Amino acid sequence: MLKVFALPDLGEGLTESEIVAWHVKPGDPVELNQHIADVETAKAVVELPSPFTGVVTELYQQPGVVVHVGEPIVSFEVEDASAIGDDAAGEGDATPVESQVTTDAAKPAVREAVLVGYGAAAERGGRPKRRPRPARVDPAASAEPASPAKRASSIAPDSSERRSEPVEVATAERPRSTPPVRALARDLGIELVTVTGTGPDGLITRDDVRAQASGEGQGAAHEQTAPAASVVSASPGERETRSPIKSLRKLTAAAMVQSAFTAPHVTEFLTVDVTPTIELLGTLKGDKAFDGVRINILTIIAKALCIAVRRNPSLNTRWDEAAGEIVQFNYVNLGIAAATPRGLIVPNIKDADALGFAEIAAELSALTEAARAGTTSQSALAGGTISITNIGVFGIDAGTPILNPGEAAILAMGAIRRLPWEYRGEIALRDVMTLSLSFDHRLVDGEQGSRFLADIGAILANPGRVLMMV
Amino acid sequence: MVETVSDFVQLLTPEGVRTPSPDFDQWVSDVDAPQLASLYEDMVVVRRIDTEATALQRQGELGLWPPLLGQEAAQIGSARTLRGDDFVFTSYRENAVAYCRGVDLTDIIRVWRGNAQSGWNPYDIGMAVPAIIIGAQTLHATGYAMGCQQDGVDSVSVAYFGDGATSEGDVNEALVFAAAFKAPVVFFCQNNHWAISEPVGLQAIRPLADRAPGFGVPSMRIDGNDILAVMAATRIALERARSGNGPTFIEAVTYRMGPHTTADDPTRYRDAAELEEWKAKDPILRVERLLDSLGLFTAEFQAGVKAKADAVAAELRHGCITLPDPEPLSVFDSVYTTPNATLDRQKAEYTAYLASFEARDGQNSDDVTDAASVTAASVNAVSVTAGGGRL
Numbered sequence: 011m012l013k014v015f016a017l018p019d020l021g022e023g024l025t026e027s028e029i030v031a032w033h034v035k036p037g038d039p040v041e042l043n044q045h046i047a048d049v050e051t052a053k054a055v056v057e058l059p060s061p062f063t064g065v066v067t068e069l070y071q072q073p074g075v076v077v078h079v080g081e082p083i084v085s086f087e088v089e090d091a092s093a094i095g096d097d098a099a100g101e102g103d104a105t106p107v108e109s110q111v112t113t114d115a116a117k118p119a120v121r122e123a124v125l126v127g128y129g130a131a132a133e134r135g136g137r138p139k140r141r142p143r144p145a146r147v148d149p150a151a152s153a154e155p156a157s158p159a160k161r162a163s164s165i166a167p168d169s170s171e172r173r174s175e176p177v178e179v180a181t182a183e184r185p186r187s188t189p190p191v192r193a194l195a196r197d198l199g200i201e202l203v204t205v206t207g208t209g210p211d212g213l214i215t216r217d218d219v220r221a222q223a224s225g226e227g228q229g230a231a232h233e234q235t236a237p238a239a240s241v242v243s244a245s246p247g248e249r250e251t252r253s254p255i256k257s258l259r260k261l262t263a264a265a266m267v268q269s270a271f272t273a274p275h276v277t278e279f280l281t282v283d284v285t286p287t288i289e290l291l292g293t294l295k296g297d298k299a300f301d302g303v304r305i306n307i308l309t310i311i312a313k314a315l316c317i318a319v320r321r322n323p324s325l326n327t328r329w330d331e332a333a334g335e336i337v338q339f340n341y342v343n344l345g346i347a348a349a350t351p352r353g354l355i356v357p358n359i360k361d362a363d364a365l366g367f368a369e370i371a372a373e374l375s376a377l378t379e380a381a382r383a384g385t386t387s388q389s390a391l392a393g394g395t396i397s398i399t400n401i402g403v404f405g406i407d408a409g410t411p412i413l414n415p416g417e418a419a420i421l422a423m424g425a426i427r428r429l430p431w432e433y434r435g436e437i438a439l440r441d442v443m444t445l446s447l448s449f450d451h452r453l454v455d456g457e458q459g460s461r462f463l464a465d466i467g468a469i470l471a472n473p474g475r476v477l478m479m480v
Numbered sequence: 481m482v483e484t485v486s487d488f489v490q491l492l493t494p495e496g497v498r499t500p501s502p503d504f505d506q507w508v509s510d511v512d513a514p515q516l517a518s519l520y521e522d523m524v525v526v527r528r529i530d531t532e533a534t535a536l537q538r539q540g541e542l543g544l545w546p547p548l549l550g551q552e553a554a555q556i557g558s559a560r561t562l563r564g565d566d567f568v569f570t571s572y573r574e575n576a577v578a579y580c581r582g583v584d585l586t587d588i589i590r591v592w593r594g595n596a597q598s599g600w601n602p603y604d605i606g607m608a609v610p611a612i613i614i615g616a617q618t619l620h621a622t623g624y625a626m627g628c629q630q631d632g633v634d635s636v637s638v639a640y641f642g643d644g645a646t647s648e649g650d651v652n653e654a655l656v657f658a659a660a661f662k663a664p665v666v667f668f669c670q671n672n673h674w675a676i677s678e679p680v681g682l683q684a685i686r687p688l689a690d691r692a693p694g695f696g697v698p699s700m701r702i703d704g705n706d707i708l709a710v711m712a713a714t715r716i717a718l719e720r721a722r723s724g725n726g727p728t729f730i731e732a733v734t735y736r737m738g739p740h741t742t743a744d745d746p747t748r749y750r751d752a753a754e755l756e757e758w759k760a761k762d763p764i765l766r767v768e769r770l771l772d773s774l775g776l777f778t779a780e781f782q783a784g785v786k787a788k789a790d791a792v793a794a795e796l797r798h799g800c801i802t803l804p805d806p807e808p809l810s811v812f813d814s815v816y817t818t819p820n821a822t823l824d825r826q827k828a829e830y831t832a833y834l835a836s837f838e839a840r841d842g843q844n845s846d847d848v849t850d851a852a853s854v855t856a857a858s859v860n861a862v863s864v865t866a867g868g869g870r871l
Contacts, residue, residue: 018540021743043535054745061539199821388748 014085015061017077020051027051028076028256029083030351030384038066040086047084050352052257055384064088074351076256187214198223258353269415273329273450277410278459282467283431285441290473303371307443308346308400310473311423311466312370315398316342316363317479318465324458325419325449326396336453345397345414346374348381356414357386358394402426408444418453421466422446443470487687488701488733491708494761496769498708507712513776519560519707520767521785523552526576527764528789530738532796533575533589537742541800542592546573550705550737553763554670555640556580557710558732561718562638567624568607569617570640573670577640581607585792586799595803597814615641615648618667622654625665625721636721638666644675646691647683655729659696664721666714667697667729670704672736677749692729704732705763735761808834 020027030048034040043059046066050056064086071083185202187195191214195202198219205222207214255263287310294300319326319342328337344362348355357380359365359373380386397414402425411422424444431440445467449459468475491501491508511519530547537545548555555576562568562581570577578588587599591610598609611617621639628635645651646669658665671688673680680688692699700716702709710732717728735758739746746755771777812827 016540018538019543020538022544022741043532053743054739054748056538056742056745059535059538061541196822199825385747387751389751 011088012067012085013062013064013088014082016080017049017071017083019079020049020056020058021053024051024053024079026076026078028352029071029073030055031073032069034060034066034069034084036066036068040064040066050384060086062086062088076253185214186212191216191219195219258355262354265415266412269413272415273413274452275410275413275448276451276454276456276459277446277448278456278463279408279444279446280463280467281442281444282470283433283440284426284443284470286472287470288426288441300368300371303368304375305367305371307426308398308423309367309371309374310470311421312344312346312359312362312374312398313367314466314469314476315344315396315421316370317469317476318462319363319396321465321479322458322462324454325462327418327453328395328416329418329450329452339395341395343393343395345394345417345420346377347397347399347414348378350381350384352384355381355386355391356394356397357381357390358397360393396420398423402443408446411446411448413448413450417450419447419449419459419462421463422448445470488703488731489709489713490703490706491712492703492706492766492770494705494766496766496773498770501712504709504712504716507715508708511708511711513774516767516771516774517776517781519556520764520771521788522556522560522576522580523707523764523767524785525789525792526552526556526579528793529575529579529585529588529796532793533592534738534742536589536797536800537592542589542742543594544741544743545589545592546575546741547738548573548576548736550735550758550763551670551672552576553707553767554668554704554710554732554734557707558638558640558668558714558730561711561714562606563635564606565633565635566606566718567602567621567635567637568640569621569624569637570607570610571614571617571642571645572610572612573642574610574640578607578610581605583607584799585796586803589796589800590803593800593803595806613650615645615650615654617641618645618651618654619657621665621667622658622663622727625658625663625727626661628664629661634664634722636664636666636718638668640668640670642675643669643671643673643680643684643688644678645669646688647675652695655692655695655697655727658727662724662726664724665727666717666721667692667727668714668717669729669731671731671733673734674736674740674746674750676740676744677746679750687731689729689731697727697729699729699731701731701733704734705761705766707763707767734763 017027019025028050030050032047034044034046040046040060040063042061042063045057046060047058048055049058067085067087069084071077071081077083185205186207187202192202194216195205195214200219200222202214202219205214205218206212208218209215284307287307291305291307291310294305323338326339326342328339330337341361342363343358343360345356345358348357357377359370359377362370362373365373377386377390380390394414394417396417397420399411399420399422401409401411402423405425407424407427409422409424411420413420422445424446426441426443428439429442430437431442433440445463447459447463449462454462465479469479489501489504490499491504492498527549530545530549533542533545534547536542551573555574559568559577559580568574568577568581575588579585582605583600590596590599600607600609602608608617608620611620618639618641621637625637628637639654641651651667654665655667657663658667669688671680675683687701689699689701698720700713702713704710713730713732717730720726720728736746737755737758768777771781809827809831812823812830815823
């Protein structure tokens with residue numbers, strides 16, 4: 011028997027979730043409660059246990075897709091209903107996840123399974139549909155001047171939305187009355203909004219309520235009618251796709267807007283011959299001390315930045331507007347911008363300035379791994395003091411990075427290019443990289459920013475210079 | 481924050497070693513090997529109930545589930561010492577207590593499926609339905625205990641609540657009344673360290689057990705992951721209450737190893753290292769070690785326990801997914817004890833509304849049931865969600 015499993019509400023009142031990964035594929039046998047997928051809701055990434063023992067027949071949704079609650083995501087061939095202990099359920103509404111479909115159902119289950127606790131699904135499929143009524147034209151709607159877009163949307167919604175409007179208006183303010191009168195109305199089952207008050211200032215009196223109670227029923231049933239819903243929205247061959255602004259994107263956007271329009275940014279560029287650093291990396295990779303540790307140019311730059319911060323502390327500060335103070339951090343929590351499948355995050359390495367080279371390398375690996383796996387902890391995302399972003403991995407040379415809010419500087423490392431470059435009075439092919447440094451001009455003057463960037467450049471151009479800096 | 485092993489009473493170490501305690505040993509001297517094995521089985525079974533219910537939530541069969549993972553000893557150890565005529569008032573996480581009181585497995589999950597407003601008749605088993613409002617049940621427990629006093633019986637009322645609840649006014653009021661009237665009530669506080677995302681250290685500078693003496697209520701601070709310490713402390717408190725010497729406050733120091741509920745992601749607010757630290761103090765593992773050292777943790781015993789746990793899980797699952805949808809109009813039942821005109825009118829209107837589908841679709845009866853049951857499901861889902869918002 012084919013069983014289709016629809017996405018349940020995995021939190022409380024969620025309407026959608028994103029499939030992060032499938033751990034099964036069609037043809038795989040699965041056990042009841044076997045972990046078959048990772049699903050991310052607005053609240054958490056959760057493990058989805060298989061609802062059946064059987065064989066996976068089809069995955070309806072790909073990883074990365076946001077699925078509405080109630081939409082089918084996977085189907086199973088289940089040999090024996092008793093294998094899952096729901097034999098007594100048989101067919102019908104009592105078995106929520108069950109709905110039988112034909113195998114060629116590319117759009118499975120027109121009739122959605124009814125799930126108790128599916129508060130969200132009711133929004134889409136759950137509201138009992140009323141037959142559209144012949145509608146009167148709503149004079150207010152046509153009299154209102156509207157932009158084409160507004161007009162289009164104002165006639166599109168179904169009648170159910172329109173119906174609710176008058177009700178909202180009516181309940182906006184509680185009718186004037188007194189507590190005993192309200193109690194009387196409650197006892198008699200009278201809604202005060204239906205009563206016209208005859209007392210001073212329209213106050214509803216005991217007699218008004220009684221009169222309403224005795225006369226109720228004569229004009230009570232005034233049916234609200236719905237406007238025509240005859241316009242069909244045109245959507246074949248979409249030229250635009252609209253997708254909701256999801257949580258991480260929303261957070262990123264808010265942070266960027268806040269940063270860009272609060273801190274006056276200055277960006278400086280420095281192009282450096284990093285060949286000596288590349289050569290140094292080659293030597294280090296052969297060193298036993300770095301067995302099992304991934305080291306690369308980012309490791310060196312991270313270390314160089316910590317050294318440069320010590321010589322130019324104003325780059326490692328925060329503008330505390332509320333307190334009217336400048337906060338000088340005497341430690342470096344080094345943020346590393348990481349592009350993850352679910353968006354940009356900037357986890358930081360705590361007390362990076364106190365770490366040795368190998369420790370920084372290890373921390374960087376752990377940080378990257380966690381970001382990739384989506385297991386970055388909340389504490390790793392908080393408390394950064396300065397950041398690095400690696401745009402070089404995308405083959406980009408330079409940019410004007412926007413500061414991580416609350417930090418004074420961010421360094422962008424560009425791609426390493428093999429370029430003809432002046433070398434010992436001649437032209438040679440060298441490994442060249444451009445560094446871009448943005449800093450908050452409230453906290454950092456051009457001089458300090460420039461010295462900081464020059465320090466990092468000097469280390470990359472000649473790692474031996476570190477001896478004169480520490 | 482004071483938080484070291486020496487701060488609380490412990491009779492069984494995480495390594496499964498029995499440590500002597502002159503004051504407490506006498507209270508568990510009757511716990512022999514068969515009883516220890518039975519306690520172990522209960523803890524394994526409720527952990528299995530927990531994982532099965534969590535899976536059922538992920539499969540859309542339950543609206544929500546509050547796991548008790550890690551608190552098995554605190555709940556089983558205390559609940560197993562109670563008498564049938566004692567009365568228990570719990571929060572929503574005490575599903576192991578419910579299991580010990582004999583609540584039917586299906587009744588445990590009825591509310592979490594959104595199928596009913598409550599799962600069982602409290603008077604049948606001496607356990608109130610779970611309080612969703614934090615700490616409210618401590619007042620109910622104190623009131624019940626004062627009732628026992630009036631009746632002249634030696635039944636005891638037990639309130640279960642968490643560390644977060646101790647900051648609520650209700651709990652403090654309950655302590656005031658219990659102390660003033662010497663009510664036979666046990667305040668059993670499971671300090672599981674997290675009030676959703678708030679660590680206990682934020683609201684308690686001193687150990688929670690230190691608060692009670694200020695109200696005039698004697699208190700004990702025990703290792704809540706040590707089932708023997710839990711039993712001993714609960715028995716001391718029960719004895720005090722039964723003999724007319726008033727209330728006791730027990731702080732069982734334990735840890736919520738899972739999320740607050742299935743809608744929560746604890747990795748967003750707490751360190752993985754902290755969880756690892758507590759996994760080493762697992763309440764079940766230490767009993768396993770003790771049984772092993774006594775030569776009782778045999779393959780046969782383990783297989784028996786596993787079979788029992790699997791059977792309970794299967795029964796729970798079966799009971800859950802075969803639970804019939806409630807009748808739409810049943811939502812109006814049990815709202816008031818006496819007739820109410822407003823409610824009666826709403827019910828009449830809703831009846832007419834439901835009937836309009838039959839009138840419309842007389843020829844298609846399938847759609848009628850569909851629409852009706854969808855409505856019922858959403859009504860119930862709303863009540864569960866609203867309750868959950870206050871957790």
